[in-house]
């Protein structure tokens with residue numbers, strides 16, 4: 605199963621909204637369908653959103669009808685501005701758009717040459733993601749040992765990326781080493797990515813995974829089942845505050861209470877030094893129906909007020925380490941995150 609595939613100048617998305625019950629794909633041939641693919645969470649997960657946005661920019665480029673490079677670049681920038689409105693929190697979306705726009709400003713002989721260059725850049729962004737995740741997994745493994753109990757939240761797995769995942773990379777690499785981790789996957793209300801996606805992909809891979817309700821997290825920690833909590837992120841602020849799926853902040857408080865390490869697994873494109881603290885991270889609020897109509901029938905009055913932020917911010921003080929492809933970052937995060945970008 606491929607999360608994302610580039611074929612015939614289209615991007616093919618595995619429809620993650622209907623896993624694990626059905627395996628179906630959506631073919632996006634234009635920018636608008638890519639926008640909806642991200643907004644409607646056909647594809648989701650910060651790295652996968654970035655790769656999809658890059659392909660959306662490539663599709664948009666191929667459909668710009670002009671031979672004038674300045675006109676092309678102006679239209680291309682407008683495509684980036686449109687795709688940037690699909691979801692606000694995962695910084696990988698904006699990182700990919702900015703990288704594609706930077707690529708469009710490279711010197712070329714013609715619009716035809718530039719279109720080819722942009723398609724190649726999107727494919728490169730896609731290819732880079734797999735190696736980045738492998739390196740995150742290797743660095744995370746250095747913090748773990750055979751037989752670890754791991755708690756995960758939401759899905760920062762292969763389905764949120766192009767392979768290995770970020771939070772799950774160490775779990776897959778441990779399996780390759782012959783280690784056995786016991787993984788507890790928070791189902792992660794309201795969209796249940798932990799049970800529908802993480803448990804699905806790990807179970808398919810033959811990894812020991814147990815689904816728990818979000819409210820069971822303290823119990824499994826109190827029972828000594830958890831040696832480490834590993835989650836992904838949608839944006840890491842310059843001071844080390846982390847925006848991730850709603851419920852991560854809760855886990856970070858429990859982790860401190862039970863003295864269990866909380867590791868954030870992220871590729872460096874998820875680190876946003878322009879965003880000073882977690883307070884500056886835009887938090888997406890999604891459709892109230894995700895909360896009160898998740899099982900085919902209403903679980904509350906249709907017109908009741910609902911508060912449905914899709915993410916929360918975990919303060920840097922609650923984080924043990926931020927594990928990236930370039931290395932493991934510990935406090936003081938503000939100072940040490942900058943070092944990642946100095947070489």
Ligand SMILES: CSC[C@H]1O[C@H](OP(=O)(O)O)[C@H](O)[C@@H]1O
Nearest residue numbers: 648649650760764836837848849
């Ligand atoms: C490596 S995926 C990062 C992140 O994205 C998920 O959110 P969503 O499913 O809404 O896209 C979740 O927060 C993951 O931890």
